[in-house]
Structures are given as structure tokens and as C-alpha cells.
Amino acid sequence: MMQGPSYTRDRCVTGVHGLDEILRGGIPYGSTVLAAGTCGSGKTTLGMEFLVHGASTGEACAHFTATEPSVKLLENIRQYPFFDMNMVDGGLINVFDMDVLYSWLGLEKATFDLDDVHALIKSITDIVNTIGVTRLVIDSVTTLCYKIKSEQLIRDFLFTLGKKLATLGCTTILISEITSATENAHWSSFGVEEAICDGIIVMGDVERMGHLLRFLQVVKMRGTPHSRAKYTLELTPLGVMLTPMLKWGSTVDKTQGWGS
């Protein structure tokens, strides 16, 4: 029997314990991945570990922080032994405050219009292009999109940004804050991010007899086969670690009362 030529896309190895196995090798290069999660689910740690792995192999990485000042972010993340502050000092991991970027662009206003959105895309892609960034994290895209009032404009912003970053060979994780990771929930705050991104990783909590277990689930990833099972996530000094969630222990969600 004749077989067609096999082709697999090159992968951006995340370095996150278990995630590359789930993704059968890593995120396809140039993808824009939405990491949507509830508070405390490990999104920022996952994003930073993704950058640290890139920096450890000499890649230039960037982190745009919109939810907390960069100083606070670094103070929190440097407690993890996997994080090396020399990567920041040496310019391999470049951390940018979105508030500072807004200030540079004269975007210190409550809402953004089309021109503002395009100015923002241009400044982000200029930074990526100038530094030669191959791994980017925006934490969080939800905070950023709160300033964009129309769904159409949010869609345009994310689509254009993702396209330009892919052209530059940059693999991007867009962190999104969601209030619930239950079966009926959207994977994004505005309902448009999930349609535009190449991949969706959902992170949340499963309640088991009064205790919260963190989970991670890859819902979608274009360009690679992948597991769609739920994995228990643990934050360790080495970073995120994953193991398949027990099938008999993953059915109770925190929105459902135990025994209801």
C-alpha cells in the first residue's frame, strides 16, 4: 500500500514537564496559543517556564505584563529555582510593563480605537523584530482587551497580532483570565480569542472533597495531534509538573456540590 509523504511541523519545545508529551513534541513553531485559566491556576508560572526554557537554549524571549508591575512579577517568580535572574539581566528574557508601553505610545486612556490598536500591534511587533524574539508571553490579553470595547476590534487585534508574530517566527502564549473552567464555560473572556488562536490550553481547578486540584487540558492545537485529557498540575520548585488526572476523580467540579 502506498503511503503519502509524511510531514510534521517543527516544534517549539515548551520545557514544561509533561506538556511536550501531551503536544507530541511541543507547540508548532509560530503558533499563537491561548492559555486560559482561573486565578491561581499556574498560568504565569507556565508562561515564564516556557520563556526560561527558550532562554536556556539561547533564544530571545519577551514577556509583556499587564496584570502586575514587572518588579512584582520578577520578585514572585525568582523564588522558583528554575528561574534564573541572569536571563533577565543578560537580555535573554525581556520583561515589559504594558503601562510603560501605553505611556510611550500616548495611549493613557480608558478605551482604544482602531488607530490605537494598530499602534499597539506595531509597537509589540517592532520590539519582537528588533530583539529577534522567538518566544513571547502576553500576561494577560484579558487585561489588555478590556480597553478595546468592540468584539470586532478585539478579533482584529488578535488576528493581526498573531499573523504578524507568526511571520516573524515567534511562538506566542496569550494568557487569558477566565472565571470558570467548567464544561459550559467559554475558554476566553470575550469569546473571540478562542476562535482566533491556533491553540487553547485551559487551566483551572477541580474540587475533590473540599480540596482544589489544579488541572490543565489542551482543548485545541492546530498542526499537531495531542491529548485532550485532563492533567493534574502541581507547581514545584522545578516549575510545572503534570500527570494524568484520575478518571474516577475528575468528574466533580467546584460548581457542583459533592454528592449533588
Next chain:
Amino acid sequence: MIELDQRIAEQLTEVSLNSSIQVRCGTSNAFMVTASVLVPLLHSFEMGGVYISASRGATEMIEALEGLGLSTENIHFIDLVSSGFLGGTEVPHDNISFVDSPIMLESVLLRTLFHMRTTTNERNFVFLDSVNALAIYNESRMLAEYLHTFINTFRQRDVLTVILNVPDQTPPGVLANLDLYCTDMVDRGQVVIN
């Protein structure tokens, strides 16, 4: 001073690193059987490892083992008991980590894997004390599924797995599955009272 069961040490010479041993004991000889397994692993085979303490707090276990003259510096303890009461985690030992509850089974597996990634020991064991303690909190199907994953995870990594259980306090379905998954058995479940 308790007298160790030397036949257990002899039996352990026949197992390989990727073995999984079901150790059956009674309620009255659990510590003697535990010590009789640990002493040859640490002394004769120069192994290190992780001790998952679900039956009693790790501090109590460390003190009991040190009372036998056994050094616990090559063992990392994962304590599933002491977080259950306030102040239980304030301990003088730095080779203990705590998991909030025995129902967080996957966390126990990940903590153990974490210590296996960071250890410098060449040969390692993981000692689960005990199945019947986990059965207090976990439903039988979930516990059977967990033991299946647990044993296979460590066998694949050439880590010797020791699973302690008191048969008459272990759900029959779980016990039947242990018989299936484990490669070896040390049976001291029948206690002879002189």
C-alpha cells in the same frame, strides 16, 4: 528494641529495581514489617527513596526509625497526615514535604516524581504506607486506578515500588488489583500470637 524479620531481607535480594512489591502486614506488626523492608534497602542495597506516610505523621515515623539506629537522611518523606491539623506541619526535619490531604492522590505522585528528579541517589525506592490508610478517604475505583498508575509510573522509571497494606482493612477490589499489578509479595499479614 524490635526484632527485624530477616526472611524479608533474604526475599528482597531476589527483586529487581523495576519490581513492585506488595507487602502485607497485620495491624500489630506493621512497623516491624516496615523496618524489616527499609533496613536492607538502605543498608544492604544502599538505596534512597521516598516514603509516603499516610498512616501516621512523618515525624513520628522518622523518630521510630531513628530509634532503631536507622539513618533517614536518604529518604524524603511525603506526609499526608499532618496537614490535617493546625500546627502539624511545624516540624524540625527538612526531609518532609506535606500534601494537604490523602485525597490529593495525583499531587502525591507528582511530589514523588519531583523528588526522583532532584535526588542524587543512583537507586531509589518509593514506599507507600499504606493502601488501607488511603482507602479511608478514597473511593475503591479511584484507589485501584491510582495504584495502577502509580506502580506503572515507577516501574517504567526503574524505581522499586513497595506497597504496604493490611489485607483485612483493604477493599477487596483494590486488593485483587494489587495482586495483579505487583510483581512480588512479602506476606506477613497473618500474625502468629505466641
